[in-house]
Amino acid sequence: xxxxxxxxxxxxxxxxxxxxxxxxxxxxxxxxxxxxxxxxxxxxxxxxxxxxxxxxxxxxxxxxxxxxxxxxxxxxxxxxxxxxxxxxxxxxxxxxxxxxxxxxxxxxxxxxxxx
Amino acid sequence: xxxxxxxxxxxxxxxxxxxxxxxxxxxxxxxxxxxxxxxxxxxxxxxxxxxxxxxxxxxxxxxxxxxxxxxxxxxxxxxxxxxxxxxxxxxxxxxxxxxxxxxxxxxxxxxxxxx
Numbered sequence: 001x002x003x004x005x006x007x008x009x010x011x012x013x014x015x016x017x018x019x020x021x022x023x024x025x026x027x028x029x030x031x032x033x034x035x036x037x038x039x040x041x042x043x044x045x046x047x048x049x050x051x052x053x054x055x056x057x058x059x060x061x062x063x064x065x066x067x068x069x070x071x072x073x074x075x076x077x078x079x080x081x082x083x084x085x086x087x088x089x090x091x092x093x094x095x096x097x098x099x100x101x102x103x104x105x106x107x108x109x110x111x112x113x114x115x
Numbered sequence: 116x117x118x119x120x121x122x123x124x125x126x127x128x129x130x131x132x133x134x135x136x137x138x139x140x141x142x143x144x145x146x147x148x149x150x151x152x153x154x155x156x157x158x159x160x161x162x163x164x165x166x167x168x169x170x171x172x173x174x175x176x177x178x179x180x181x182x183x184x185x186x187x188x189x190x191x192x193x194x195x196x197x198x199x200x201x202x203x204x205x206x207x208x209x210x211x212x213x214x215x216x217x218x219x220x221x222x223x224x225x226x227x228x229x230x
Binding site: 045094104 | 146147149151156157158159160161164166167168204206208212216217218219220221222223
């Protein structure tokens with residue numbers, strides 16, 4: 001069974017540009033969550049999508065947005081990039097069932113550098 | 116505000132030693148608690164998940180305990196090996212967030228096991 005796939009693995013952008021990251025969840029999983037990881041703040045939740053609908057959202061500005069397609073693949077977009085957006089962006093997939101033994105499976109991440 | 120704290124931030128031990136990593140959280144109303152491992156520049160690997168109704172989980176040389184009333188969890192690693200060197204992250208799903216895609220992470224404990 002293939003794991004969670006994130007593309008691209010690395011990205012270099014300049015301030016003011018926009019970027020789109022992609023995540024393909026494990027087959028059969030309907031929930032995709034996105035996280036930002038920085039040395040200072042650690043891992044922070046961005047948003048979760050389930051069956052093409054945003055189910056939960058973290059405390060990030062509107063420049064950060066996402067969407068999910070009918071095949072459960074998800075994209076995350078960051079507009080008007082700032083230096084502080086440099087981070088490892090991780091996505092996680094799960095079945096989306098709200099049970100106490102629900103595990104999240106993470107991809108390898110996209111390392112974004114903003115110059 | 117729900118928070119997860121891990122101590123120590125870093126730990127160095129000789130090979131073969133047994134060790135304990137600590138995690139505390141601010142709200143006892145949780146779905147579950149998970150321990151993850153992260154190697155440098157990589158994604159997260161799920162180690163153990165403890166449901167809110169459970170007291171402990173074991174996998175190989177790893178044992179995780181949960182004390183909801185005191186807001187604490189420990190990860191015990193027996194007979195440590197150099198291959199255990201990584202950052203260990205504790206993550207909690209609080210009931211108030213409404214979905215399991217939103218994990219609150221601690222900052223992690225960076226473990227180094229010396230041969």
